[in-house]
Amino acid sequence: MTDLSTLWEVGVPLAGTVGGLGYAKFRAPRVFWSLVGLPVTRVRFAMTYRSTMDVCGLTVQPSRLRAFMVRTVARRSDVQPVPPKVRRVRGTSTGLRVTLRLPAGLEPADVIAASERLRHAWGVHSVNVVETKPGHVELRMTGYDVLRRVKMPRRVPSGPMTVPVALREDGTAFVRDYLKVPHALTLGANQSGKSMYQRNLVAGLARLPVALVGIDCKRGVEQRGYAPRLSALAITPEEASGVLDALVGEMEDRFDLLSEYGAGDIWDLPDNIRPVPVVLLVDEVAELFLVATKKDEERRDRMVTQMIRLGQMARAAGIFLEVCGQRFGSDLGKGATALRAQLTGRVVHRVNDKQTAEMGVGDIAPDAVVTVLVIPPDKPGVAVAGDSSGGYSRIRTPKLSAADAAAVCAKFAHLTPELPALAPYRPITATPADSPAPVPLVKPIPATD
The missing domain is CATH 3.40.50.300 (P-loop containing nucleotide triphosphate hydrolases)
Incomplete structure (x- = not known):
């Protein structure tokens, strides 16, 4: 009886949570991404970043100074290739934004060419690469298809035109x-x-x-x-x-x-x-x-x-x-x-x-x-x-x-x-004053003495 009550107390909330997340994944993807997708993707990105950049061909050989410091100070004979340096990681309601500092030898076109491979490696819906300034690119990842149900962001650019x-x-x-x-x-x-x-x-x-x-x-x-x-x-x-x-x-x-x-x-x-x-x-x-x-x-x-x-x-x-x-x-x-x-x-x-x-x-x-x-x-x-x-x-x-x-x-x-x-x-538009008076449905009967 104790085991049954314990299963009831634990299993019902767990099943409700799993069912709610499954419902949110299709009906409220923003909520599902914020609760589940964003934490999982951020951990996966942090753990696999260096290896992913290496297999996608987005690493370069280190400079002579860096190689010299690794061999003399770190006492290591093998010098690892250098991936782009992560400057900022920021989560949004639709995806993940990562700002990268490209090392010498890489250009934004190289990252754009590998965007499809990065998408599969990190399990996101899409990866768009935008050059923010010379030597810096931003990876704009989306966790789900934002075009399936269009919802405009709260903050949009403004201006006179x-x-x-x-x-x-x-x-x-x-x-x-x-x-x-x-x-x-x-x-x-x-x-x-x-x-x-x-x-x-x-x-x-x-x-x-x-x-x-x-x-x-x-x-x-x-x-x-x-x-x-x-x-x-x-x-x-x-x-x-x-x-x-x-x-x-x-x-x-x-x-x-x-x-x-x-x-x-x-x-x-x-x-x-x-x-x-x-x-x-x-x-x-x-x-x-x-x-x-x-x-x-x-x-x-x-x-x-x-x-x-x-x-x-x-x-x-x-x-x-x-x-x-x-x-x-x-x-x-x-x-x-x-x-x-x-x-x-x-x-x-x-x-x-x-x-x-x-x-x-x-x-x-x-x-x-x-x-x-x-x-x-x-x-x-x-x-x-x-x-x-x-x-x-x-x-x-x-x-x-x-x-x-x-x-x-x-x-x-x-x-x-x-x-x-x-x-x-200039088109002529009807105004309330121009609209004809309503026709009464009942014919009035004049008053008599």
Whole structure:
């Protein structure tokens, strides 16, 4: 009886603990990682670090001075190879961060090439290598698939033109910083999550003191809900041509202002005269290239030329481009490649053809093309983000419905600036005063004496 009661008192809590950890591993991976994964990985890293670096080829022969000290002071005949020196080990809610000081003879590319072997050796989900400063790299390990359920970190970079949009595979936030990357191209097939990316971007921009200009040639299906926060909206190719002409005219007026004050861009101007930044959102860029008749070619060529001019010069004037599309290739027509060259930031979701992936990231990160082509269709929102530095990473945007994005735009509608050049294209939004009075369901009966 005593043995049975002891088994009951010990076994039931133990089984509950094991079952709770098993449930947390799949339903609450952050909790499981903090309680179990992080301590186990940290101990494994400390015990196997030197041997792992040795078998992965990340060690170098010691210097002559070090070899001399080992032989004379330590009285040892064998001199061990030198691995990178661990400067800092820090645990996070998603993984482990390790800062390494590379010895002479190693470069960050060597560590990047061995990242897959390090991942298997330490039993983590992924290992990303980031060069923090010359001679130092940071190993960003993730203990589980952070892109399976996207949860944005609490601390994200902030700035006057910075918008957190998605989550990187190393657990950090992917942000659109327009002061560093002024123009971007976003590609993705149907049901790939491209619209979700746009919603998160618009919801973040709506909170900033900027002017939003939309071009949605699908009769405004995607961007009509953002109308309270838009300073201009074009829903046909004819209106799009007029909006682009107005933006180019606005850019030229701002250049005159910069020349008058001797400023390099609008951020060098005094606050009281600085014009508001403008972000142009193009929903489907192919609609601006395609023409049905020969008489439309002149308008097409003019629109493409205006967009290229904006991409080349508008950054200093505070005008930024966000170009989106399902497909992008040189066969769209004249000017497609020239426009792509001005779009520094690249975000490519799942696509239907290899040429779109190559046009999206092939010119800046050739290795990323394969990563784009293997994005599974059952994970909408997963994309590959690259830039002109040659690096790329997998990201995923959090879920945001069209109604929620529209609600954010309506909430911050008071921040919508009025630009005189774009006044003819300002969308008309219904207000409570404009809504018709409700019709009574019961017909009133007049009072009689």
